[in-house]
Amino acid sequence: MIELQSLDKRYGDSYAVRDLNLVFPDGQLTALLGPSGCGKTTTLRMINRLIEPTGGRVLLQGQDTRDLPPETLRRGIGYVIQQIGLFPHLNVAQNVATVPDLLGRDRRQTAARVDELLALVGLDPGTFREKKPAELSGGQAQRVGVARALAADPPVLLMDEPFGALDPLARDALQDAFREIQQRLRKTVVMVTHDIDEALRLGDRVALMNGGRLEQVGTPDDLIHRPVSAFVRQFLGEDATLRQLAGRRVAEFMVPGPAARTLPSVDEGLNARSALSIMLRDGTDTLGVTRQGEPIGTVRWEALRTPGTGGP
Structure with a gap:
């Protein structure tokens, strides 16, 4: 879908990016990490x-x-950016519809698309459609930002x-929601992050950069278990495998036995x-x-915290 060929960006005598060759495959999320x-x-x-x-x-x-x-x-x-950038004078529906309106899309179709996307990112259209950005929490506003980015498909x-x-907690919930959205839509996603956990959890592939150059690109398992340099090993750290496990669903770590109704409970899809x-x-x-x-089981601290105990 996207290919970078010998890409450079120079400011004076200093290179921000130098001789970068990288392919972003169709339908995959590639995390740019570093x-x-x-x-x-x-x-x-x-x-x-x-x-x-x-x-x-x-090349696109x-x-x-x-x-x-x-x-x-x-x-x-x-x-989608960290600062979200919603227009404060527009309501949620108008913010999501920004690009379809610029493209001259049919208004009824756009309204239906807005409701579809709000539901997709976990916001009830009837509740949130008319709200202004100032009435949203940070997590809700970021969900609207994701919906707006997807509005023109x-x-x-x-x-x-x-x-x-x-x-x-809001970050974990939104990461989980986005992972489910990506599994359904299979967009070609390029995501910049400095968060190693986030890159390992969400990325189909991770491109680790160092000093404007590409240090290694591959699956999370490639970088964790087959690092190509001391920089990769040092950057990921000794707990990389544990962090990768911590991104998996709680249901994968369930302890066999009857479910206890008296315990604090979480949904099976929540991450560890x-x-x-x-x-x-x-x-x-x-x-x-x-x-x-409905209760389906229990999960214990040890199972979540220790690789190989009660989990994969």
């Missing part, structure tokens, strides 16, 4: 020409993006630290890291696991 200043966001912004490359090419479905008017290019690419979605400003946060908050070492509100 320390601050490594060129992640610069690379993302060169894809939709918010920053013009100094050298090299960006085989076409050089320099051959497209910038506004045409950007209307075909969804864009773009094949490509660019995400720049999309969940970084949220508190840990969120469940651990709830246990710490509530001072418990056991949670009930539910499916559609």
Whole structure:
């Protein structure tokens, strides 16, 4: 879907990105990961020409993006940023409909699309359609931002630290919701993140950058178990395998036995890291696991915290 060929961005004598060759496969989420200043966001912004490359090419479905008017290019690419950027004078429905309205789409079809997308990101259309951004929590506003980016059904979605400003529980919930959305829609997603956990949980592939160059690209398992350099090993750290396990669903770690109705409970789809946060908050070492509100089992602290105990 997207190919970067010998991409450079130079400021004076200094390179922000240098000789970057990278392919983003159709229908997969690729996480651009790395320390601050490594060129992640610069690379993302060169894809939709918010920053013009100094050298090299960006190909979108085989076409050089320099051959497209910038506004045409950007209307075909969804864009989600950490600051969200909702228009404060517009309600939620109007914010989500921004790009379809710019493209002259049928208003009735757009209204139906807005309701469909609000439901998709976990916001009841009847409750949220008329709300203004000031009435939303940070997590709700970010969900609206995701819905707006998807409104014109773009094949490509660019995400720049999309969940970084949220508190840990809201971030975990929105990451889980986005993972489910991506499994359904299979967009080509390029996501910039400095959060190793987030990259390992959400990425089909992870591209680790270092000093403007590509250090390694591959699946999360590739980077964890087959690092190509000391930098990769050091950056991911010793707990990378544990963090990857913590992104899996609580249901994968359930303890055999009857479900206890008296325990604090969580949905089976919640990720293990969120469940651990709830246990710490509530001072418990056991949670009930539910499916559609009905208890189906229990999960213990040890099963979530220790690889190979009660889990995969």
